[in-house]
Amino acid sequence: MEHIQSTKNARVKEWKKLFSKKGRDKSDLYIIEGFHLVEEALKNQAVKEIMIEEDRELPDDLIIENIRINTITSEVSKTISETETTQGIFAVCHKKQLEIDISSHPRLLLLDRVQDPGNIGTMIRTAEAAGMDAVILGEGSGDLYNSKVIRSAQGSHFHIHVESGNLHEWIDKLKAANLPVFGTALENGVSYEAVDPVKSFALIVGNEGSGISQEILEKTDKNLYIPIYGKSESLNVAIAAGILLYYLRK
Known part of the structure; x- marks a missing residue:
C-alpha cells in the first residue's frame, strides 16, 4: 500500500x-x-x-x-x-468488453452520433435493464469511457456488451442474420404501436438535434415514431429509447 x-x-x-x-x-x-x-x-x-x-x-x-x-x-x-x-x-x-453472438437471437441498441454523455450512459443503463445484449456507439457518438457516461450508466457497462463501431457494417451484419432493424424518425415512419414486439431486433436512435442520418434510415426495415400528445416537439432520446426498447421486446 x-x-x-x-x-x-x-x-x-x-x-x-x-x-x-x-x-x-x-x-x-x-x-x-x-x-x-x-x-x-x-x-x-x-x-x-x-x-x-x-x-x-x-x-x-x-x-x-x-x-x-x-x-x-x-x-x-x-x-x-x-x-x-x-x-x-x-x-x-x-477496458474490457463482453462478447456477443448475433446468431443467438440478440437484442441490440445502436446509437447514431448521440453526443451527450448523460444520454449515452442512461441508454446503456436502460438497455441493460431492458434485457438488451449490446449497445453499439456509432461514429460521431460520445466516448464510452467518458466519466459522465460511466456515472450515468451506473455500472451497467460491466453487464452488457458495449462498443464503438461502424453502424453501416453492423446493420449489414444484422440484416444478414435476419434480424429486424428499426430506425426512429418523425417523418415517413409509423407509430411504434403499429409493429408487433419481437424476440430479437436492433433499434437505432439518433443525434439529439438532427436524429438518424438519412443514409442509416435508408438501410432500416422500418422507421418508428412515438406520438407526441402535448406541445413538446420531441422526446429526449434516452426517454424515447427506453419506451421503444421495453415495447419492442417480446
Whole structure:
C-alpha cells in the first residue's frame, strides 16, 4: 500500500491523463469514482488499482486480492474527482468488453452520433435493464469511457456488451442474420404501436438535434415514431429509447 500526499506525484499525473480520451485510448485504462462503481468493477475483475482517501475504509466484503491499494489525501482526492461531492474512492480499470453472438437471437441498441454523455450512459443503463445484449456507439457518438457516461450508466457497462463501431457494417451484419432493424424518425415512419414486439431486433436512435442520418434510415426495415400528445416537439432520446426498447421486446 502506498500513501500519496502530493498532487504533483507522478502517479497522480498518470491518473489525470485518464480524464482525456487520448489518455484512455493510449493506455486502454479509464478511471471510475464512487463505492458502487468500484464494487461493480471489482465483481467483474476490471480493476487495476484503487485509490481511497486516508480517512475512508474499504467495505469488508470487497474482494481486493492482488489489487494495488493507494491511500490519498483529500487534496489528491479533489484533484482526481470530477464530482462536486466526492465519496473519496476511485479505481483505475482495464477496458474490457463482453462478447456477443448475433446468431443467438440478440437484442441490440445502436446509437447514431448521440453526443451527450448523460444520454449515452442512461441508454446503456436502460438497455441493460431492458434485457438488451449490446449497445453499439456509432461514429460521431460520445466516448464510452467518458466519466459522465460511466456515472450515468451506473455500472451497467460491466453487464452488457458495449462498443464503438461502424453502424453501416453492423446493420449489414444484422440484416444478414435476419434480424429486424428499426430506425426512429418523425417523418415517413409509423407509430411504434403499429409493429408487433419481437424476440430479437436492433433499434437505432439518433443525434439529439438532427436524429438518424438519412443514409442509416435508408438501410432500416422500418422507421418508428412515438406520438407526441402535448406541445413538446420531441422526446429526449434516452426517454424515447427506453419506451421503444421495453415495447419492442417480446
